[in-house]
Amino acid sequence: MPQVKAGDDDKELISILTSSLYPGAQVSSAQMVLAYCRAANLDPMLKPVHIVPMWDGKLRQMRDVVMPGIGLYRTIAARSGCYAGVTEPEFGPEVTEMIGGVSVAYPEWCKVTVKRLLSNGVIAEFCAVERWKENYAPKGGQEKSIAPNAMWLKRPYAQLAKCTEAQALRKAMPEVGATPTSDEMEGRSYEEIEVNPAAKPAPDAAPTSYPDADFEKNMPAWERLISTKAKTIDEVLDTLASSTKGALTSEQVKKIKAIKVMDSQADAIEGEIV
Numbered sequence: 001m002p003q004v005k006a007g008d009d010d011k012e013l014i015s016i017l018t019s020s021l022y023p024g025a026q027v028s029s030a031q032m033v034l035a036y037c038r039a040a041n042l043d044p045m046l047k048p049v050h051i052v053p054m055w056d057g058k059l060r061q062m063r064d065v066v067m068p069g070i071g072l073y074r075t076i077a078a079r080s081g082c083y084a085g086v087t088e089p090e091f092g093p094e095v096t097e098m099i100g101g102v103s104v105a106y107p108e109w110c111k112v113t114v115k116r117l118l119s120n121g122v123i124a125e126f127c128a129v130e131r132w133k134e135n136y137a138p139k140g141g142q143e144k145s146i147a148p149n150a151m152w153l154k155r156p157y158a159q160l161a162k163c164t165e166a167q168a169l170r171k172a173m174p175e176v177g178a179t180p181t182s183d184e185m186e187g188r189s190y191e192e193i194e195v196n197p198a199a200k201p202a203p204d205a206a207p208t209s210y211p212d213a214d215f216e217k218n219m220p221a222w223e224r225l226i227s228t229k230a231k232t233i234d235e236v237l238d239t240l241a242s243s244t245k246g247a248l249t250s251e252q253v254k255k256i257k258a259i260k261v262m263d264s265q266a267d268a269i270e271g272e273i274v
Contacts, residue, residue, distance in 0.1 A: 010034065013044065021047050029064040036066045048072040050182035060237075061250035067182040070162045073169045076176045077114075083173065084115035084123050089161040095132075100139065100147030106132040106156040110164040114172040126172035130164040132156060137186035149186070159183060210240070210248050219255070226259045233257055 010031075017030040021044075029051045037044040049072060054065050077083040092108035113127045136152045136159070139145040152159050166181045225231040231239075236256060240248055248256075 017044060021045070022051055025051050026064065029066070032064070032066045042072070048075065052182045052185055054185070060248050060253050065185075067185060068177075068179060070166055070181050070183060073166055073173075073176045073181060077169055077173045080173060080175050082117045084117045086115065086165060086168070087113040089157075089164060091157060091160075100145045102147040102153070104148055104153060104156070106136070106148075107160060108132060110157075110160045112161065112164040112168045114165070114168040116172045124172075126168055128164050128168035128171060130160060130167055132160050135160055135163045135184065151186075210252060215248075215252055222256060223259050226256075227262045229261060233259065 013034060014027055014030045017033060018025050018027060022030060022033065033044055033049055033051065036042070036049055040048075042048045048069065049066050050069050051064050052067050053062050090111040092110070094105055095108050096103065096105045098104070109129055109131045111127060111129045113125050116124050116126065118124055136156070137149045139147045139149045147153070148156070162181070162183045166184060169176050170178070222236050226233055226236060233256060237248070237253065240256075
């Protein structure tokens with residue numbers, strides 16, 4: 001693939017990326033795509049990577065993450081010179097059940113084998129088996145639906161096959177790297193990439209939002225704590241990060257960060273917050 005040179009017109013490239021290849025993407029996300037492609041010697045016009053919105057527990061908000069697609073995995077494997085092919089996916093029995101109030105028919109599992117030519121001339125086989133329920137992306141949304149999203153509902157076999165092939169390619173070709181593909185991480189949280197790329201928790205484990213009513217009720221107490229220097233903004237946010245009521249929304253975080261601190265030290269505020 002041709003390398004994007006530093007002399008290229010970034011504004012024109014970013015305009016094309018946001019209007020055509022990644023419609024609706026923010027300029028900052030398109031800039032990340034461009035930087036990723038330059039660092040990896042990739043042509044951004046071939047769309048080797050994807051922009052995946054993910055929940056970031058540290059920032060307590062959604063963020064765009066640039067991730068490789070299965071096509072990039074295949075390209076890296078082909079470039080290695082030792083890629084000896086991949087088998088057609090094998091599927092387990094089809095299961096039909098209600099998930100999140102939606103009737104879903106899906107393959108129980110999928111198996112894919114990637115072949116690699118070793119230095120001694122032997123072709124080694126690397127198999128991967130992935131299960132649909134451990135990989136599918138939930139619809140999510142305000143209702144926190146655990147039903148499959150539109151793509152996984154429409155193409156349950158093809159989506160699982162891509163995830164399984166990606167796992168097999170990682171086993172056979174360390175050259176592809178450890179970063180999971182966009183198909184594998186769709187609907188997951190950002191922390192799952194940092195802690196364990198292979199982790200796929202139950203879809204209903206997605207964070208819930210801190211109730212607005214409780215937030216407004218407790219806001220005066222947080223204002224007193226912060227304004228009188230009884231607690232810092234970070235200390236309040238850290239305490240709320242472990243709240244059983246749910247994660248703060250980006251707007252709620254902004255409101256807490258906007259609290260002003262008094263010039264003079266007041267009495268510390270004690271007592272529990274509901």
